[in-house]
Amino acid sequence: MAPPLALDIDGTLTTPSGRIDPRVFELLPDWDAPVVLATGKAFPYPVALAHFLGRPETVIAENGGVAHVDGETAVLGDPAVPRAVVEAYEARGGEIGWGDGDTVNRWRETEVALSRDGDEALLREVAAAAEGRVEVVDTGYAYHVKSPDVSKGKALRRVADALDIAPEAFVAIGDSENDASTFAVAGESYAVANADATAREAADVVLDEAYMDGTAELLTDLRERGE
Ligand SMILES: O=C(O)COP(=O)(O)O
Numbered sequence: 001m002a003p004p005l006a007l008d009i010d011g012t013l014t015t016p017s018g019r020i021d022p023r024v025f026e027l028l029p030d031w032d033a034p035v036v037l038a039t040g041k042a043f044p045y046p047v048a049l050a051h052f053l054g055r056p057e058t059v060i061a062e063n064g065g066v067a068h069v070d071g072e073t074a075v076l077g078d079p080a081v082p083r084a085v086v087e088a089y090e091a092r093g094g095e096i097g098w099g100d101g102d103t104v105n106r107w108r109e110t111e112v113a114l115s116r117d118g119d120e121a122l123l124r125e126v127a128a129a130a131e132g133r134v135e136v137v138d139t140g141y142a143y144h145v146k147s148p149d150v151s152k153g154k155a156l157r158r159v160a161d162a163l164d165i166a167p168e169a170f171v172a173i174g175d176s177e178n179d180a181s182t183f184a185v186a187g188e189s190y191a192v193a194n195a196d197a198t199a200r201e202a203a204d205v206v207l208d209e210a211y212m213d214g215t216a217e218l219l220t221d222l223r224e225r226g227e
């Protein structure tokens with residue numbers, strides 16, 4: 001049998017320009033084990049991806065702030081301090097940066113995501129004043145202001161438990177610092193070649209290929225290994 005998967009989305013299942021790579025729709029619909037989509041994006045995004053893959057909606061969103069498995073949603077993070085920090089950042093002239101009708105945060109329940117065009121130094125200064133009650137995570141796609149109490153890895157433990165699978169049975173693939181906690185929980189972890197330094201350091205293996213080229217090759221190998 002193929003191993004269960006914990007898959008990051010941006011940078012891992014995408015092309016360099018941020019589109020979902022079409023090979024996702026070849027490799028994942030019939031994957032013969034649970035697939036957990038574990039992302040920094042808001043909850044509707046991985047749910048929609050699972051839905052259009054024809055797979056169970058087994059997802060971790062908001063960097064572990066929200067988890068959904070077997071039809072049950074767990075909201076694991078508290079947005080109060082992240083929101084207060086971002087208000088303080090805006091009060092000092094910082095911008096969230098997504099423009100009008102911000103769909104990045106519209107459905108976000110436990111954290112705030114900011115455009116990387118924003119003032120990182122100011123954001124980190126304001127976050128530091130919260131004295132450890134928030135952390136700023138740079139995924140390469142956004143700055144996320146989140147509670148340090150939630151992570152994709154912690155949520156993976158919870159989802160694995162609900163699925164009655166040992167967390168170590170999972171193979172995790174990712175590209176950035178928000179995947180390091182998943183890598184620590186899964187039994188086998190891979191960073192795609194475009195991964196940041198934190199993800200590369202945390203992964204068991206850094207793949208030769210980047211983005212979905214790396215992920216697709218690995219998934220093909222894992223599938224063959226399970227046959
Ligand atoms: O939303 C982001 O910033 C990154 O999303 P990801 O965790 O799927 O890479």
Ligand SMILES: [Mg+2]
Binds near residue numbers: 009010011
């Ligand atoms: Mg990513």
